[in-house]
Amino acid sequence: MNKFLRSIFLVDLFQGLWVTFRNQNPKYIYTEQYPGERPKVAERYRGAPRLNINPDNGETLCIACNLCALACPETLIVVGSERNEQTRRKDLTTFTYDLSRCMFCGLCEDACPVDALELTQDFELAAYTRDGAIWDRQMLEEGPRPTRYKF
Amino acid sequence: MAATPWEGELPAALKQRFGDQISECSTYLGQNFAVVKAEAVIPILEFLKLEADFDYLVDITAVDYPNRTERFELFYILYSFARNERVRIKTAIADGYKPGTATAVHSVANWLEREVFDMFGVQFAGHPDMRRILMPEEWEGFPLRKDYSIIKQDDRWVKENLGIESGQ
Amino acid sequence: MPETTFLDSTELVLNMGPQHPSTHGVLRVILKLDGEKVMGTECVIGYLHRGVEKIGENRTYLQFAPYVDRMDYVAAVSNGLGYCLAVEKLLNIEAPPRAQVTRVILTELNRVASHLLWLGTHALDIGAITPVFYTFREREEVLKIFENYCGARLTTHAFRIGGLQYELYDGFEEQVKAFCDMFLPKVDEYEELLTNNRIWVNRLKGVGILNADECKEFGVTGPVLRAAGVSWDLRKAQPYSGYEQYDFEIPTAQNGDTYDRYGVRMREMRQSVRIIRQAVDKIPAGPIGKTPKVIKPPVGEAYVSIEAPKGELGYFIVSDNSTQPYRVRVRPPSFINLQALDRMVRGGLVADVVAIIGTIDIVLGEVDR
Ligand code: SF4
Numbered sequence A: 001m002n003k004f005l006r007s008i009f010l011v012d013l014f015q016g017l018w019v020t021f022r023n024q025n026p027k028y029i030y031t032e033q034y035p036g037e038r039p040k041v042a043e044r045y046r047g048a049p050r051l052n053i054n055p056d057n058g059e060t061l062c063i064a065c066n067l068c069a070l071a072c073p074e075t076l077i078v079v080g081s082e083r084n085e086q087t088r089r090k091d092l093t094t095f096t097y098d099l100s101r102c103m104f105c106g107l108c109e110d111a112c113p114v115d116a117l118e119l120t121q122d123f124e125l126a127a128y129t130r131d132g133a134i135w136d137r138q139m140l141e142e143g144p145r146p147t148r149y150k151f
Numbered sequence B: 001m002a003a004t005p006w007e008g009e010l011p012a013a014l015k016q017r018f019g020d021q022i023s024e025c026s027t028y029l030g031q032n033f034a035v036v037k038a039e040a041v042i043p044i045l046e047f048l049k050l051e052a053d054f055d056y057l058v059d060i061t062a063v064d065y066p067n068r069t070e071r072f073e074l075f076y077i078l079y080s081f082a083r084n085e086r087v088r089i090k091t092a093i094a095d096g097y098k099p100g101t102a103t104a105v106h107s108v109a110n111w112l113e114r115e116v117f118d119m120f121g122v123q124f125a126g127h128p129d130m131r132r133i134l135m136p137e138e139w140e141g142f143p144l145r146k147d148y149s150i151i152k153q154d155d156r157w158v159k160e161n162l163g164i165e166s167g168q
Numbered sequence C: 001m002p003e004t005t006f007l008d009s010t011e012l013v014l015n016m017g018p019q020h021p022s023t024h025g026v027l028r029v030i031l032k033l034d035g036e037k038v039m040g041t042e043c044v045i046g047y048l049h050r051g052v053e054k055i056g057e058n059r060t061y062l063q064f065a066p067y068v069d070r071m072d073y074v075a076a077v078s079n080g081l082g083y084c085l086a087v088e089k090l091l092n093i094e095a096p097p098r099a100q101v102t103r104v105i106l107t108e109l110n111r112v113a114s115h116l117l118w119l120g121t122h123a124l125d126i127g128a129i130t131p132v133f134y135t136f137r138e139r140e141e142v143l144k145i146f147e148n149y150c151g152a153r154l155t156t157h158a159f160r161i162g163g164l165q166y167e168l169y170d171g172f173e174e175q176v177k178a179f180c181d182m183f184l185p186k187v188d189e190y191e192e193l194l195t196n197n198r199i200w201v202n203r204l205k206g207v208g209i210l211n212a213d214e215c216k217e218f219g220v221t222g223p224v225l226r227a228a229g230v231s232w233d234l235r236k237a238q239p240y241s242g243y244e245q246y247d248f249e250i251p252t253a254q255n256g257d258t259y260d261r262y263g264v265r266m267r268e269m270r271q272s273v274r275i276i277r278q279a280v281d282k283i284p285a286g287p288i289g290k291t292p293k294v295i296k297p298p299v300g301e302a303y304v305s306i307e308a309p310k311g312e313l314g315y316f317i318v319s320d321n322s323t324q325p326y327r328v329r330v331r332p333p334s335f336i337n338l339q340a341l342d343r344m345v346r347g348g349l350v351a352d353v354v355a356i357i358g359t360i361d362i363v364l365g366e367v368d369r
């Protein structure tokens, strides 16, 4: 009987509608107004790579040890180096990073002994061409410059 | 740590029932396995299912050793709900040998055997539907064989169906 | 086979997918129909085949870890856990306690996230549009925890062989606890929306029945098996990563139909929260484990499996004492559960096919690997 009454008065449906009604409350709004409002990503976010430079003298921190290139599962990092006769160390000449194949796993970052290579919080990596996704040393040191929109 | 002999009732029963068709019963890292002759696999699966409660065939897979005469190793992983125990049946077969299908004993073997065929080219005799499952039907070559390099592909198929030179 | 009707009409062959929103990816099902009755099906899969097992043979043990996240991408953490456990087994090492507890917390959170995605999309398939917004809202909170912990939301690569890479961040415990407190009332809310809803009940009750014997025959595991009355969960049956320390139940149901599988998954989410709560309270101090410098397991093979959100996820690794695995085999739960689709839809109606595909909870990345 009870069951019959419940089904006559559509109790189950109103129960559900009441849930949806409760969720109309503006405090449940979750939508982010990207790109007008840029989301804040986590500190450890693994986004665009950056090759760190020493802030004091502008020299690169990379010691051209090639460990990142060896660690990468996709072998997409190419480190070019030249032997410096004076310091008897290797100097970094070129550094290419093929973003189009990167899966942001962070293994290269873990492998770097001097924290020169770092995955940063930049997440806007779209490019108009395939070649645009291949970053050279300059690009890696400067980082991406996404357009900022204002609404 | 090397494999140690696997002792207990089950290997004893297996040995008694199948005699010299079982060449080894061992334990490695706490996991029991039996190495058997290829012809004996299906009777053993049946025996284990009916008389020892191994009613769940977890997986069938193969490993390719191109330098051996018996090129492929087939693995059957079994589990028993009643005994909470796993057993691996291992057998070696030559290229071209057609092992019997396990579909009659465990229905799950259907797709698993198709996958082994797809990846290694091992045909299962008596299988109801021996076709490729993951790769395209007309694809040539068996990708998981060791002599199939990781960047290899069926050029003809790629050209005909995708209209490009290479997928790489 | 259903009995033939007296109007013996010819069979109609209907192609569903691969571009169909309710096949949850690129699954193509060829349906053989008699009127509205399904006489048989054939699944065409492989559209997403990337050769993960082949890639595994060509990468070092450490390098392969990010790839396993890309199989079941809604439960990447579980995939990573299974792989790490398998390699650890071969190396005969164990992660330190702190790492193990952290692993449990993250995997259980991932189970919640995976079930939430399932619930949202399954309800969407049946025609209930509302739950998907709510479940994604809650799932977002889980993903935020992942993002804070390891810097990625979906393909997390959270664990490393031998332990963890990242130390817990400040405020991890609070965030996880806050999630648990927030989440349980939300599960009640979903149940209010669905459990008694007449459309939901009528669409799901008695649809796609798979009984316990059929489940075992088809190797079906996970919630589908538990809904058929088999109280089997690898976390209890063969505990790994310290699951034996936690107090939780295995939800089961009797009928093995789609409605029961819904109920089982809902209760599983609550149990996951229960495990997370216990684990967060006792994260031990200590090291988080270090990846061995050289990973070269001795010659041999091992099969290790875990209870992934979708069923038994197994890794079978053969080592030849080099830095690369000789063979990696993944036992994907979705692939094997999908095989039972034919048995479940036979004799049912076309509309039920959608419900049944949803209820198996497949991820095509894992079916095709
Ligand atoms: S994040 Fe991973 S895939 Fe990308 S460059 Fe680094 S190691 Fe390679």
Ligand code: SF4
Pocket (backbone or CB within 6 Å): A061, A062, A063, A064, A065, A066, A067, A068, A069, A079, A111, A112, A113, A114, A115, A116, A117
């Ligand atoms: S590992 Fe670091 S220091 Fe070595 S080459 Fe790469 S970026 Fe430079």
